[in-house]
Amino acid sequence: MSEPDKQPAAGAMPASSSRMAAAGALVRHFTLDGIANPPAGRFRRLAGLLDTAAMLGNSEALTARCGRVLSVRQNSVIIAGLSTWCGLGDLVSVGSGASAWRAQIIAANPDTVTAKPMTANVNAKVGDPVQLLGPVVLRPSAAWKGRVLDALGEPLDDGGPVAPGGEAFDPYRPAPDAMKRARITRGAATGVRALDLFVPVCHGQRIGIFGGAGTGKSQLLSLLVNSHGFDTVVVGLIGERGREVREFVEDRLGESGKNATVIASTGDEAPSMRILAANTAMLAAEYFRDRGDSVLLIIDSLTRFAHAVREVGLAAGEMPVVRGHTTLLYSSLSNLLERAGPGEGSGTITGIFSVLVDGDDHNEPVADAVRGILDGHVVLDRSIAAMGRFPAIDIPMSLSRLSDIALDKSRRQLVREARRLIATYEQADEMRRLGGYVPGADEFVDTALALVPQIYAALSQDDNTGLPGARDPFEWLEGIVSSARTPPQGVVAGQERRPPAPAAGK
Ligand SMILES: Nc1ncnc2c1ncn2[C@@H]1O[C@H](COP(=O)(O)OP(=O)(O)OP(=O)(O)O)[C@@H](O)[C@H]1O
Numbered sequence: 065m066s067e068p069d070k071q072p073a074a075g076a077m078p079a080s081s082s083r084m085a086a087a088g089a090l091v092r093h094f095t096l097d098g099i100a101n102p103p104a105g106r107f108r109r110l111a112g113l114l115d116t117a118a119m120l121g122n123s124e125a126l127t128a129r130c131g132r133v134l135s136v137r138q139n140s141v142i143i144a145g146l147s148t149w150c151g152l153g154d155l156v157s158v159g160s161g162a163s164a165w166r167a168q169i170i171a172a173n174p175d176t177v178t179a180k181p182m183t184a185n186v187n188a189k190v191g192d193p194v195q196l197l198g199p200v201v202l203r204p205s206a207a208w209k210g211r212v213l214d215a216l217g218e219p220l221d222d223g224g225p226v227a228p229g230g231e232a233f234d235p236y237r238p239a240p241d242a243m244k245r246a247r248i249t250r251g252a253a254t255g256v257r258a259l260d261l262f263v264p265v266c267h268g269q270r271i272g273i274f275g276g277a278g279t280g281k282s283q284l285l286s287l288l289v290n291s292h293g294f295d296t297v298v299v300g301l302i303g304e305r306g307r308e309v310r311e312f313v314e315d316r317l318g319e320s321g322k323n324a325t326v327i328a329s330t331g332d333e334a335p336s337m338r339i340l341a342a343n344t345a346m347l348a349a350e351y352f353r354d355r356g357d358s359v360l361l362i363i364d365s366l367t368r369f370a371h372a373v374r375e376v377g378l379a380a381g382e383m384p385v386v387r388g389h390t391t392l393l394y395s396s397l398s399n400l401l402e403r404a405g406p407g408e409g410s411g412t413i414t415g416i417f418s419v420l421v422d423g424d425d426h427n428e429p430v431a432d433a434v435r436g437i438l439d440g441h442v443v444l445d446r447s448i449a450a451m452g453r454f455p456a457i458d459i460p461m462s463l464s465r466l467s468d469i470a471l472d473k474s475r476r477q478l479v480r481e482a483r484r485l486i487a488t489y490e491q492a493d494e495m496r497r498l499g500g501y502v503p504g505a506d507e508f509v510d511t512a513l514a515l516v517p518q519i520y521a522a523l524s525q526d527d528n529t530g531l532p533g534a535r536d537p538f539e540w541l542e543g544i545v546s547s548a549r550t551p552p553q554g555v556v557a558g559q560e561r562r563p564p565a566p567a568a569g570k
């Protein structure tokens with residue numbers, strides 16, 4: 065085994081030797097007994113213990129800090145004895161022996177700290193011993209590719225242990241320095257025609273998929289996962305149903321599986337684990353980006369991440385400000401999302417994040433906050449899904465803020481013309497169905513009513529096979545849109561108000 069392989073995959077402390085464990089146990093014994101004002105006699109005992117630990121040659125053991133559970137709540141524990149030693153986000157081990165479980169510090173006061181369990185079911189009792197483990201560190205490695213891991217980088221699949229990397233990282237690390245980041249310069253072909261044409265994505269862009277429950281967000285993400293334009297794919301399945309994780313890995317990853325790292329934390333896991341899982345997925349993406357890869361990072365779903373942040377914020381005593389969310393919502397989302405994008409070198413993270421729009425209200429707080437941070441949004445519409453048109457993308461409502469980089473001038477012009485046709489169709493189609501539009505009243509409207517159903521049919525896809533005859537989607541769209549143009553050539557169809565054709569009203 066190589067030197068780095070001897071490191072633990074995750075956690076706060078390196079694996080202990082037997083001497084270290086012995087010294088640690090001695091020191092723990094003292095500190096547990098002496099939380100509150102240790103009597104003078106105990107100092108003599110401390111001196112003895114220090115000597116013993118020094119004799120065992122283990123200075124690290126002397127840093128072990130312990131406390132006790134002071135009170136137990138439904139979703140958190142209050143711990144005494146650690147306030148001056150720990151930081152926010154540090155891990156603690158509560159209880160002893162095989163029944164010990166991990167929790168994360170979410171608030172600290174002068175006398176007590178609040179910790180939120182990292183496991184769903186906890187069995188804490190007042191007086192249980194607590195050991196401070198320190199900050200979470202993870203060791204991503206190339207061996208993460210092709211694996212399904214939990215928030216701590218431990219395997220969930222049956223592929224055996226994962227070789228840890230040589231460098232330890234903070235999964236909650238900050239975004240790269242804004243002025244040092246490379247610029248976004250090139251478009252990415254995702255293979256999803258509706259996106260490549262109308263919401264083009266660039267390498268290093270961050271884009272959100274917004275839609276109500278069951279509108280096809282996860283299915284669209286699984287189409288994206290199989291895009292050919294990326295070196296590495298990282299998928300964060302946050303708060304999804306357990307069934308969906310298995311289905312995603314077995315049915316949807318397809319060919320991309322060997323290049324993909326899946327970090328999963330299902331909805332029944334503790335909120336701290338769900339938050340960590342999103343950050344671990346981001347860390348994995350950063351790891352590969354910093355090696356020069358063009359990484360596609362998919363997180364499904366950001367809303368469930370936000371719900372976990374809400375739960376932790378409330379347990380930490382933060383005030384709810386909007387629909388139960390605390391102000392942590394905004395900082396957690398921007399801290400996470402800002403990390404995606406280009407790095408300082410040639411690698412990029414293209415981030416695609418799904419947002420469940422609660423009650424189909426696109427102005428609800430999570431959707432609103434995320435839309436402000438990202439560089440584009442794809443809106444899925446329930447009425448389009450109900451018609452069986454998938455991906456159910458509402459094209460007039462969806463946009464990429466970087467389409468000028470992704471598309472050259474002629475393609476931008478073509479897409480503008482097609483969007484105009486679609487917008488006209490969407491307005492006229494409903495009027496026509498209600499009997500408010502007489503065919504022939506407007507030539508451009510008639511053209512839109514004839515052509516747009518063809519465009520919609522070509523945009524429907526449920527796998528990554530391209531158009532018949534492997535036609536380039538832009539060439540194909542040019543063929544459709546050109547038939548809407550009227551002489552003289554170069555005038556954008558419908559841009560000029562034309563008098564009704566003589567045949568109007570036929
Ligand atoms: N491209 C597609 N082709 C055919 N059917 C689709 C497609 N996309 C979605 N569907 C249908 O929509 C259903 C819901 O899709 P999906 O699970 O992706 O929705 P979701 O928005 O992720 O839902 P949730 O909010 O519950 O996570 C699927 O079970 C499937 O029937």
Ligand SMILES: [Mg+2]
Pocket residue numbers: 281282283364
């Ligand atoms: Mg889903």
